[in-house]
Amino acid sequence: MRRGSFIGYNYSMNEIIEGIKESKKNQGGDDEEIQESSKTTWLIFSIHGKKYAVEATLAKEILRDMDIYPLPFVPEYIKGVINRHGEPYTIVDLSIFLGEEPQDSSLFIVLNLEDNQFCIQISDVLDFHTVDDESIIKVSEAQDTPFYSGAIEYNGSRVPVILLDKIYNEIRTNLETFS
Amino acid sequence: MKPSVNLVCLAYKHFDYLIEKDWVDASFFIGTKSFQGPVRELVIDNVNRTVVNLDYLFINLFDDAVCQEESMILKIGDEYFETSSQACVKNVSLSEFNLFGKIMDTFCHGHGIIAVRYVGKRIQYLVDIKKILNCYKEIAK
Numbered sequence: 034m035r036r037g038s039f040i041g042y043n044y045s046m047n048e049i050i051e052g053i054k055e056s057k058k059n060q061g062g063d064d065e066e067i068q069e070s071s072k073t074t075w076l077i078f079s080i081h082g083k084k085y086a087v088e089a090t091l092a093k094e095i096l097r098d099m100d101i102y103p104l105p106f107v108p109e110y111i112k113g114v115i116n117r118h119g120e121p122y123t124i125v126d127l128s129i130f131l132g133e134e135p136q137d138s139s140l141f142i143v144l145n146l147e148d149n150q151f152c153i154q155i156s157d158v159l160d161f162h163t164v165d166d167e168s169i170i171k172v173s174e175a176q177d178t179p180f181y182s183g184a185i186e187y188n189g190s191r192v193p194v195i196l197l198d199k200i201y202n203e204i205r206t207n208l209e210t211f212s
Numbered sequence: 213m214k215p216s217v218n219l220v221c222l223a224y225k226h227f228d229y230l231i232e233k234d235w236v237d238a239s240f241f242i243g244t245k246s247f248q249g250p251v252r253e254l255v256i257d258n259v260n261r262t263v264v265n266l267d268y269l270f271i272n273l274f275d276d277a278v279c280q281e282e283s284m285i286l287k288i289g290d291e292y293f294e295t296s297s298q299a300c301v302k303n304v305s306l307s308e309f310n311l312f313g314k315i316m317d318t319f320c321h322g323h324g325i326i327a328v329r330y331v332g333k334r335i336q337y338l339v340d341i342k343k344i345l346n347c348y349k350e351i352a353k
Contacts, residue, residue: 102335
């Protein structure tokens, strides 16, 4: 069994795939499941020690130790491209994007986007965490930024939920401005 | 573009730029050492020409060392460029190239980077040389 070793946590590829399948199962339930409280599985990751969460269904793959090839003329948060199965995937340093310091890590989440090939650079993958949707703390009660939709409780702390589609739209707008 | 094209490959330390050979009107050596600045005047065919230094733009913008070898001059349209990279001509099928994805394609094409391919661990950018140089010139100012 292929086993990857992320900083502070060991995940096998099978565990990651099962985590994503579990999240899809929770989201696409039958009528009987809908009558109970619906749940969402979140991928918890960290950047410079800060935890963040994204919906697990938005993560296609987690890659490690990929060479980043620089691209000219791009915004600072676009580090370049990586070669994923012969296709170029654009790397977004989420830390720079959110106004923090650049990252030096080689861990990437490949996003599940149609017609676009993007990865976000992160420091560490921590967990797949399933919570009741009712327990998600709304943005007015949680951290107030345009890229967070709320927060979830995880191991005693509040983890902001990242709105990947807002980040993606912001990148698209920025690139149109750069052109 | 035809399905298979002859491309002039300008090889730098970490990447290659590929230019369609048909766009290059002439290439020749004039026995000058490579220059460290972005632009200089050179006498070519008894006429003073402005020559853009591709090494300065492509390498210096990535904080890499400029090669100190004899420059090769490329004439593309009415403009002249110099490079000390080891240029060679390759016949490449366009099917070997990949695009960046919907949004990045729009951005990259606008800046002259048409497509990309990987040769082992080496990345090669297929470029519209005029467009990419216009973008670099803006940054180098």
